[in-house]
Amino acid sequence: MTAPYYEDDAVTILHGDCRGLLPSLPAADAIVTDPTWPNARVPLFGCDDPEGMFRDMFAALPALPARLAVQLGCDSDPRFLGVVPSELPFFRVAWLELVRIGYRGRLGHTGDVGYLFGEPPPATPGRHIIPGRITDPDPNGKQADHPCPRKIGHVMWLVNRWTDPGDLVCDPFAGSGTTGVACRDLGRRCVLIEVEERFCEEAAKRCSQQAFAL
Numbered sequence: 001m002t003a004p005y006y007e008d009d010a011v012t013i014l015h016g017d018c019r020g021l022l023p024s025l026p027a028a029d030a031i032v033t034d035p036t037w038p039n040a041r042v043p044l045f046g047c048d049d050p051e052g053m054f055r056d057m058f059a060a061l062p063a064l065p066a067r068l069a070v071q072l073g074c075d076s077d078p079r080f081l082g083v084v085p086s087e088l089p090f091f092r093v094a095w096l097e098l099v100r101i102g103y104r105g106r107l108g109h110t111g112d113v114g115y116l117f118g119e120p121p122p123a124t125p126g127r128h129i130i131p132g133r134i135t136d137p138d139p140n141g142k143q144a145d146h147p148c149p150r151k152i153g154h155v156m157w158l159v160n161r162w163t164d165p166g167d168l169v170c171d172p173f174a175g176s177g178t179t180g181v182a183c184r185d186l187g188r189r190c191v192l193i194e195v196e197e198r199f200c201e202e203a204a205k206r207c208s209q210q211a212f213a214l
Contacts, residue, residue: 005197006204011180011190013207015200018172018193019053019060025191027063028170030118030163032182034071034150035173038080055083057172064088065170067118069158071096071150074113075104081115088117094161096154097135111136112150114158121164130161149175155182163188177203 002021006013014021035057036050058064068088070081084090094114102109120130136153155178163169165187171179174192176199183190184207194200 005200006207008207010184010188011192011207013174013177013180013192013194013200013203015194015197017195019056021193022057022060022172023062025062025170026168027061028065028191029167030067030069030169031065031172032069032155032158032163032169032179033171033173034175037073037076039076051080051083054080058083058085065118067116067121067162069162070115070117071112071154071158072115074109074111075107078115084117091116091118091120092130092132094158095133096151096157097133098151099135099137112154114154116162121162127161150178152178152181155179156185159183159186159188174203175199177206180207
């Protein structure tokens with residue numbers, strides 16, 4: 001296994017292509033990820049064939065997880081998700097809303113969309129129902145040094161509702177490490193994989209600061 005770029009008791013960050021690293025990793029209980037979108041507007045790794053890269057990610061897994069949460073933009077074509085294996089049944093859509101919307105031409109950018117696949121985690125107090133709407137209360141824009149950072153409130157919701165405490169969560173397209181920050185706060189172990197070293201550095205900085213704050 002590749003030596004970790006960063007590691008602590010909760011978060012492990014690996015630098016490399018997930019398609020080469022996943023086969024040597026332990027099977028995850030859940031995947032929570034934000035892959036390169038099919039209509040990415042910035043030059044990120046995989047923009048030339050995001051669907052193929054996503055398909056290859058599933059092929060590289062040592063075993064399918066019990067649950068999968070995929071975050072896409074509200075203007076991303078959901079047919080991209082046709083590569084999700086049929087063994088992971090579709091559960092529901094979740095609207096990940098912004099408190100302050102933006103505009104792209106005639107499109108009002110109101111937030112992202114979470115797609116939940118697999119078997120729901122066991123019901124526990126406060127988590128009997130898995131609703132379909134969450135609004136991140138932070139009106140600010142960029143939260144990390146990444147061209148497409150995710151809102152921490154959205155990722156916290158996905159991790160809280162679609163994984164269990166103690167789960168091993170994997171994010172094969174980790175970017176600036178928002179999934180790792182959410183997992184640490186919520187008592188999950190997390191393996192982050194990111195192909196671009198500059199984003200590994202940002203993820204490590206965020207996770208280490210979070211560890212210090214706790």
